[in-house]
Amino acid sequence: MQSIQPVPTDMQDVEAQNVTGQNPQLEQHQLVLEWDHLCYSIKDKAILSDVSGTVSSGEMLAVMGPSGAGKSTILDILAQRAHPTSGKMTINGNETIDMSSLGSYVEQNDALLGVLSVRETIQFAARLSLDPSTPREVIEERVSETITGLGLSEVSSNRIGNAVQRGISGGQKRRVTIGSSLVTRPKILLLDEPTSGLDSRTSREVLLAIRNIAIEHNMIVIASIHQPNWETISLFDKLLLLAQGRTMYAGPVDKLDSYVAQVLERPVALHANPTDHALDLVNTDFFSDATEGKNHINELASRWKAHESGFDSGRNTLEIGRSDAEKAVDPIHAWSQERRVAKQSLRRAFHQTWILIERNILNYSRNLLAYGVRLGMYLGMGVLLATVWVNLAPTSAKINDRLSVHFFSVAFLGFMSVAGIPAFLEERQVFMRERLNGLYGPGAYVIANSVCTLPYLFVCAAIFAVLCYWSIGLHPGATEFFKFLAILVLAVYAAESQSAVVAAALPIFVAALAVASFLNGFWMCVGGYFIKAVNLPRFWYFWAHFIDYQTYAFDLLVVNDFRGLVFDCQTLADGSCQCDYPSSLVSQGICQIRGDDVLNALGIGGINFGLYIGILIAITLVFRILLYVVLVFKKR
Numbered sequence: 001m002q003s004i005q006p007v008p009t010d011m012q013d014v015e016a017q018n019v020t021g022q023n024p025q026l027e028q029h030q031l032v033l034e035w036d037h038l039c040y041s042i043k044d045k046a047i048l049s050d051v052s053g054t055v056s057s058g059e060m061l062a063v064m065g066p067s068g069a070g071k072s073t074i075l076d077i078l079a080q081r082a083h084p085t086s087g088k089m090t091i092n093g094n095e096t097i098d099m100s101s102l103g104s105y106v107e108q109n110d111a112l113l114g115v116l117s118v119r120e121t122i123q124f125a126a127r128l129s130l131d132p133s134t135p136r137e138v139i140e141e142r143v144s145e146t147i148t149g150l151g152l153s154e155v156s157s158n159r160i161g162n163a164v165q166r167g168i169s170g171g172q173k174r175r176v177t178i179g180s181s182l183v184t185r186p187k188i189l190l191l192d193e194p195t196s197g198l199d200s201r202t203s204r205e206v207l208l209a210i211r212n213i214a215i216e217h218n219m220i221v222i223a224s225i226h227q228p229n230w231e232t233i234s235l236f237d238k239l240l241l242l243a244q245g246r247t248m249y250a251g252p253v254d255k256l257d258s259y260v261a262q263v264l265e266r267p268v269a270l271h272a273n274p275t276d277h278a279l280d281l282v283n284t285d286f287f288s289d290a291t292e293g294k295n296h297i298n299e300l301a302s303r304w305k306a307h308e309s310g311f312d313s314g315r316n317t318l319e320i321g322r323s324d325a326e327k328a329v330d331p332i333h334a335w336s337q338e339r340r341v342a343k344q345s346l347r348r349a350f351h352q353t354w355i356l357i358e359r360n361i362l363n364y365s366r367n368l369l370a371y372g373v374r375l376g377m378y379l380g381m382g383v384l385l386a387t388v389w390v391n392l393a394p395t396s397a398k399i400n401d402r403l404s405v406h407f408f409s410v411a412f413l414g415f416m417s418v419a420g421i422p423a424f425l426e427e428r429q430v431f432m433r434e435r436l437n438g439l440y441g442p443g444a445y446v447i448a449n450s451v452c453t454l455p456y457l458f459v460c461a462a463i464f465a466v467l468c469y470w471s472i473g474l475h476p477g478a479t480e481f482f483k484f485l486a487i488l489v490l491a492v493y494a495a496e497s498q499s500a501v502v503a504a505a506l507p508i509f510v511a512a513l514a515v516a517s518f519l520n521g522f523w524m525c526v527g528g529y530f531i532k533a534v535n536l537p538r539f540w541y542f543w544a545h546f547i548d549y550q551t552y553a554f555d556l557l558v559v560n561d562f563r564g565l566v567f568d569c570q571t572l573a574d575g576s577c578q579c580d581y582p583s584s585l586v587s588q589g590i591c592q593i594r595g596d597d598v599l600n601a602l603g604i605g606g607i608n609f610g611l612y613i614g615i616l617i618a619i620t621l622v623f624r625i626l627l628y629v630v631l632v633f634k635k636r
């Protein structure tokens with residue numbers, strides 16, 4: 001048994017010892033992860049029944065079993081992504097575990113940003129996980145070691161790939177996801193199907209690389225794995241074999257064949273792979289009778305139970321004899337707590353926000369599908385308005401056409417924010433993976449997203465405004481033009497923030513698209529253009545109209561354009577003057593109408609420009625806060 005090291009009490013001590021954020025004193029400290037009698041059910045259906053096991057630092061445990069055996073479920077529980085119905089899990093005897101500060105979980109799906117290269121992806125993961133003071137060379141060395149170990153050197157500068165740009169293969173993506181976790185040097189690495197999509201040679205090489213890093217850095221590795229060849233499974237120290245959520249075997253890999261031969265009385269044939277043989281034995285998927293299958297599993301599970309006590313299942317004896325007091329001051333426990341505190345430090349939060357901003361800039365500038373196509377769309381919209389509403393004469397007859405320019409600008413630009421949902425969902429998946437692995441929190445993510453979205457939307461709105469403002473003939477003057485642009489930017493930013501909230505809460509593209517589109521249609525109806533605000537049914541007027549970003553943006557655009565302009569009215573054959581809105585000039589013998597008369601007729605003549613801008617900003621802020629709140633509570 002290893003001696004227990006003194007606990008570093010001061011955070012500075014920990015940092016001073018190692019700039020990488022790892023504590024070398026503790027790096028070699030033995031960790032024992034133990035789970036006892038775990039049960040997990042969903043709606044009375046037992047998914048896992050009485051599963052126990054243990055694994056120590058430097059060891060690799062394989063979780064195997066037929067499809068639906070409960071492999072992902074046990075990994076979810078060990079990663080604290082699911083809570084067992086009963087049973088407990090401990091680390092060095094302590095039940096208070098914070099897996100996000102100790103471990104990293106590689107789930108089955110590869111959540112990656114398609115436009116980043118392999119090296120960039122792993123580099124960002126390393127930078128996000130390490131202390132801000134870590135020197136570049138240390139990061140680069142670690143990234144290179146991970147890339148080489150996972151056999152990704154040849155494709156290290158290739159992009160991951162997305163729907164428009166083909167990138168690396170599925171198996172290589174799997175390795176990049178593993179690399180993104182491995183490079184953070186967790187003390188416990190959990191991998192769900194790390195070898196799916198890999199051929200047997202690559203599977204072995206990847207697991208060998210993981211094993212080497214695990215041994216060097218004294219990590220615990222637990223991986224679910226399908227049909228490995230004997231060479232590959234031999235890289236693991238232990239095996240947990242499940243079927244229908246029951247334990248079929250839990251012990252050293254090299255004792256599996258003797259177990260099946262002596263206890264199950266089904267020896268492995270000469271030259272056959274013992275794991276294939278054991279998997280065949282516990283697979284009841286193709287039994288014609290379900291009861292027969294259940295009975296078979298009951299029989300195998302009870303044989304395991306009967307022999308478990310007398311069998312050397314590799315249970316670690318580190319904890320035996322340790323008092324509760326000793327467990328309470330376990331250095332790993334203290335280190336995990338300190339690491340959590342360090343992660344919450346303001347300095348680290350700033351550092352991570354900055355890295356996320358850097359990554360977003362790369363993502364947004366390269367993502368042709370998500371951002372380039374949208375830029376093109378705003379350009380097209382600008383050209384459309386410029387040519388359809390070209391040279392709008394300053395006459396009373398054209399006042400409604402003029403109003404429609406402002407409505408259309410706000411409504412259409414706002415509506416098209418739904419085009420940002422796919423890119424947001426891609427980003428959200430990466431955020432969820434990194435956040436659940438304890439790299440950073442929703443605060444850093446929301447700030448980085450908010451900061452990077454703004455300049456992009458500014459460019460979109462500017463392209464649109466430059467193209468259409470002068471050709472339509474809106475209010476002459478640079479001040480009015482820049483106000484027009486500023487209002488559009490605020491409106492599009494509010495709409496974009498709304499779409500982000502919807503997609504954060506409903507991370508299914510079609511559903512998010514439907515809800516965000518409905519909301520934008522709803523805001524159009526109650527904004528005061530189709531039906532004058534004062535004529536809206538009271539039910540809508542008193543709440544929906546006033547929380548609608550389109551209300552404020554439309555009113556502001558109209559006031560900005562109309563205030564100070566004068567429009568010619570029509571002189572009829574009988575010499576009378578006809579204006580489309582009541583004019584204060586006609587009574588003075590001038591057949592014209594002032595823009596302010598129109599504003600008064602619309603009921604927006606007296607609005608406070610600054611206040612409306614403030615409200616528009618406040619609506620956006622509310623959406624951004626909602627985005628944060630949704631991400632705090634949504635764990636998937």
Ligand SMILES: Nc1ncnc2c1ncn2[C@@H]1O[C@H](COP(=O)(O)OP(=O)(O)OP(=O)(O)O)[C@@H](O)[C@H]1O
Pocket residue numbers: 042047065066067068069070071072073074
């Ligand atoms: N949310 C859920 N609701 C109902 N049943 C579930 C749920 N999650 C898992 N299950 C069931 O629990 C069982 C174990 O699922 P799990 O995903 O852990 O299996 P697995 O061994 O990882 O399978 P595979 O190898 O096919 O990925 C399956 O029968 C599955 O249908």
